[in-house]
Amino acid sequence: MSVKPGPFQASSAVVPSSTGERGVIQADGAATETVVGTDAVGAAVEASHARLPANWRRYLVRIAALVVAVMIWHLAAVNDLNLYLRFENVPNPVVVGTEFIAQLSSQTFYLHILHSMERIAIAYGLAVVIGIALGVMMGRSRFAEDIILPYIEILRPIPAVAWIPLAILMMPTEQASIVFITFLGALFPIVLNTVHGVEQTPKVLVRAARSLGASNAAILRHVVLPGALPSIVAGLAIGMGVAWFSLLAGEIISGQYGIGYFTWSAYTLVEYPKIIIGMLVIGGLGSLCTLLVRKGCAPLLRWQKEAGRS
Amino acid sequence: MTTAATTHHSAVLEHRDRFRPRQAAGKGHVSVRNVDIVFDTHHGPHTAVQGAQLEIQPGEFVCLLGPSGCGKSTLMNVVAGFVKPRHGELLVDGQPVAGPGPDRGMVFQQHSLFPWKTVKDNVAFGPLMAGVGPREAESVSRTFLSLVGLSGYADAYPSTLSGGMQQRVGIARALANYPSVLLMDEPFGALDAQTRTMMQENLLEIWSEFRNTVLFVTHDIDEAIFLSDRIVVMSASPGRIIADIRVKLERPRQAELLTSPAFMALKRECLALIREQTLHAFEQQNRKH
Structure with missing residues (x-):
């Protein structure tokens, strides 16, 4: 007797995986690293989304944010700014x-x-x-x-x-x-x-x-x-x-x-x-x-x- | 209908003869002799199963039926070799069970597929462990996936499949090892009612090609009657076998059977017997105290 595959194929619901909730021990010295555990996977997924052209606006904002910082640095350094932070030697x-x-x-x-x-x-x-x-x-x-x-x-x-x-x-x-x-x-x-x-x-x-x-x-x-x-x-x-x-x-x-x-x-x-x-x-x-x-x-x-x- | 059946059947047999020739027909005798299962808890010893006696003939489809907490899964875990009984003896084909082994395939309730292996590799795992080469294992895997109607999902990961499909992969994985005994621990318990009925029908169709011994744990009396040759009823605290009912319904069975007068009559009979035996068990219990 053959097996009827028909009705099963239709029911392709999704079972959430239980592996997504893994906590992770972080080293005390690891102050420099903030990405934790399987969030990394989430981050990777997000990154692949960010690569989509639809998100180019957000990329522009990110670049602009950096440019602003460099400009502030430049102005501060050129004018030898001294407001608690000293820029004379920068x-x-x-x-x-x-x-x-x-x-x-x-x-x-x-x-x-x-x-x-x-x-x-x-x-x-x-x-x-x-x-x-x-x-x-x-x-x-x-x-x-x-x-x-x-x-x-x-x-x-x-x-x-x-x-x-x-x-x-x-x-x-x-x-x-x-x-x-x-x-x-x-x-x-x-x-x-x-x-x-x-x-x-x-x-x-x-x-x-x-x-x-x-x-x-x-x-x-x-x-x-x-x-x-x-x-x-x-x-x-x-x-x-x-x-x-x-x-x-x-x-x-x-x-x-x-x-x-x-x-x-x-x-x-x-x-x-x-x-x-x-x-x-x-x-x-x-x-x-x-x-x-x-x-x-x-x-x-x-x-x-x-x-x-x- | 017959052509597909012949293809499956010959493919299945061909693989079996190649890598498990000793697994000939007539194997799969399970003998549970006076088994007590006791767990040590913080509150002292807890008797999960008491004095279990059970003989299962090769090729029999037996359901262990009982309320939750009656120790039916525990008893199955003893047969599987995951749990050691405190007293008594457990023999499969005359050999005492020393631990889990490929002669006793197990289908779990859910989430038992290796999530990092594709569907195909999950099914191929048993043959690989049996020392079959990778190519042969893959071929076995494909045969069994077509048997459960999942050929199209060979390269998918389990988490992308529905619960019912995952269970079918689980069945294929257990069968791909040609176990003489198939142990099923409420395999359809987590599925919706519609899918469950389909899975039951599907299981019987697949089983008709193997005719190996099946021990199936369930708390669903309809499921037990529909599937099995014999229903072994257990009662809770402590878990004991209180009834052993033969199901004399003809095979092959289809879903329509579930609403037939014969089925209803048998169910009524079973319920009456279970009630009677449960009361009897309680009385005995009370007399002891």
Whole structure:
């Protein structure tokens, strides 16, 4: 006897997914990163809407808002404004722009950026691998959680900057100490978000997998990790923000290259336009890296987006 | 009608013979022997099921019927291997149940599909876990999706499907493993009445191709009569089996049966028996105290 598909096809109502309400633990140091949890997905959806031409008005407003700020800065700097905030030593946007173009053809400028990116890559890469591994262990095993959690609870509230003296004392090279500080900054948000995601695994899905013959390893791979992924990705994005925050702190205080060193040495050498260039480059690179993390992980979260779209 | 049936049937059998040849007909004997299920709560031990005795023959469609909280789902979870009984023994085809396994497929009430896998990959999961290659698993998956009439949704994610469609994927996923026993825990409980009736009809049609043992938990007496060969009635606190009713309605059954005099007569009979047995159970309970 054949199966009648007809009447069912018509009833394509939508069941809201319960995965949309995931809270996320945010690292204390993560003041720079405000996007939280699966709001990220919402933000992504919003962004894709904003790309529609129908929203060009809003884009104009946003650009205009920035232009106004630059103009105020220019007027204040040119007129040496001194209303509590002192602008005598602040270079105006034209000077900064000229200097930026000059820097673009200087090799050392790229060397600074390259050094920072290298530190981020090493530290963040380590934090991702170790953070997710620790998080999964803690989320799956009470014993592992009991061993690891005390360390996290004690170390997490210590800002990366506070680690600098000890890192310099303990690490063999300056490079290692900066990488270590950056690594620490990225580690905690990644661990905690992973734990959170893993602990949220719906019991019914684990049961379903078991009754379909899945081993523990298969359950980890097919159920626990994909289920935790939205939370892990949120942790990765926050971790990237904190990594930059920590890197800069490390580079300002020690180091010979790096965009943080570039910014701080500009201050000590009285090359003020370079301060602002350094700041903008830091902001730009930080945003770029966070964007890369989100975009890189987006294909893995396609199922969630589909649910939100329908 | 027959052509489509033949296609399904041969495809289904072909896959089965290739990756689960030992799952031959005649399997699926479930034997529940004197099972007590006790949970330790903050207020002390709570007896969810007491002295359950049940023999299910291979190929029987049995409904566990009872009010909510009577332990019918708990008893099913013991058969599934998710819960261990405090006392008693549980055998499937003569083997004691040690834990969940692919020989006992489970269809849950709702939200049990892997949301990050497409419909097709959900159904292919069991075959993959059975060690079938990805290509074969996908082919099995497509066969079973066409069996439940969802071929067009192979690449959709579950959350984009209606509740009824999701349950059909759940049924396809459980069946794709060729379980000798199919466990269904109020699978249509969350659906609207219209969809539910259709799903019941649909289930019987699909089952007619498998004829494996089905244990189906429900609190809906119409559903129990319509679907099953046997209704095992449970009463609450503590959960006990109080009646075992044979449903002698001819198959194949269609929705029209629900309003037929024969159905009504049987329902009346069942209700009377359930009432009588419930009272009897209460009396026994009172005598003990």
